[in-house]
Amino acid sequence: MTAPLQPTAIHAVPAELCECGFRLLMIRQFNVGAVPPAFAIIDQRVMRMPQRLGRHGVSFAATFLPEVMSWLIDxxxxxxxxxxxxxxxxxxxWPVVCWHDQERYWPSGAVTVEWFAEVAFQDHASWMAFRTRWHESLMGRNADADSGLGEAYARESHDTEKEFADEAFQQA
Incomplete structure (x- = not known):
């Protein structure tokens, strides 16, 4: 038996598959009182980590991982x-990618905003080819567990989640 999903969980969850695309959870936003929101970046395997640090602050982008981009270009x-x-x-x-937000009410009383990347392919054949090739990743699984596929930066080299997040923000 697995433990129920917690509001702070960051592990990958299966994408919601549609007729010609998918919806993938990427960010969970926590709004707690009169402080800036906190964000949990979901450890999914299709899109790049969404946070990008720029001259004018942090922005969020829905962009495919490099190996997915290469496959799409091919x-x-x-x-x-x-x-x-x-x-x-x-x-x-090319598929159209946009953001979709949805409030989630947890049994514990927590309320989060879940941010999904919605990806719509232009034709069914392209979607079926993508779905076949990237099925394991869409399901939140890693076909080659040793490759680090799906993460822009490997987590194992960091002692804590905070160090991982700090380095990811600096490199983005």
Whole structure:
């Protein structure tokens, strides 16, 4: 028997599969009184860690992991194409990625906001090929447990979760 999911859990959870895409939990937001919210970054295996530290603060982006990007480029072409005049435009074969937020009420009384990346493929064949290739990752499992696949930075080299988060923010 497994323990029930806790509001502070960061382990991967299976993606919600749709007819032509998926919804993947990436961030759990905690709002506690009159302080800035806290964020738990979910240890999923398809998208990059969402936090990006920039000149103007922290932003959150929904971007595929490098190995997923390579696979998508091999199968759908580059995400940006150029017309005859050299102007770039979005590759219409690429999936659309957007954010979706949803409040969650926990049995303990905690309330969180769960942030999902929603990914919609442009055609069923592309989605089926992606789903077949990345099935283990979409289910929150790692096909090669020793490879570190799915994490931008391996956790084992850090003594504490805080050190891991601090280094991830600095490198993002």
């Amino acid at each position: 199968h759908l072409g580059r995400p940006s194409l150029h017309d005859e005049s050299g102007r770039s435009y979005r590759n219409p074969r």
